[in-house]
Amino acid sequence: MKLLAPCAGRVIPITEVEDPVFAGEMVGPGVAIEPLLEPATVVSPIAGKVVKVHPHAFVVLNEQDKLGVLVHLGINTVKLEGKGFEVLAAQGDYVEAGDQMVRWNPADITGEGETAGMLRTVPVVLLDRPAGSVDAGPAREVHAGDTLFDSGGE
DSSP states (O other): OEEEOSSSEEEEEGGGSSSHHHHTTSSOOEEEEEEOSSOEEEEOSSSEEEEEEETTEEEEEETTTTEEEEEEOSBSGGGGTTTTOEEOSOTTOEEOTTOEEEEEOGGGOOSSGGGTTOBOOEEEEEETOOTTOOOOOSOEEEOTTSEEEEOOOO
């Protein structure tokens, strides 16, 4: 199953994320995107049911392929308590790959003032998959909706 890039930016290995939980693949394997510094509409990387949605993160589950994907908009952005995020999908919705999920502006995450200790990096994580099972491929630029990687199935 192909996963789409949820936002535009530069793809990096998840092991390079400046957060030990994501970098250590404790949540699961995946990649991360250093987003463009402009307002963005984040899209679902796969088709499925929205099983969890917060302003800063969402999980979509494709029951047919038994694949859950977490998209986390920034690191430590939960501390913003939703400020700066516009949620466009609801928990329980069924979405197609590429459907709009959340609007935000990564440029607002400066790491200073109200966003001290936060990063813009967007981890895209496969849940319930073994560490090391996702190959990020070469560092590259992507647009929202571009193919990010193939989950490889089970």
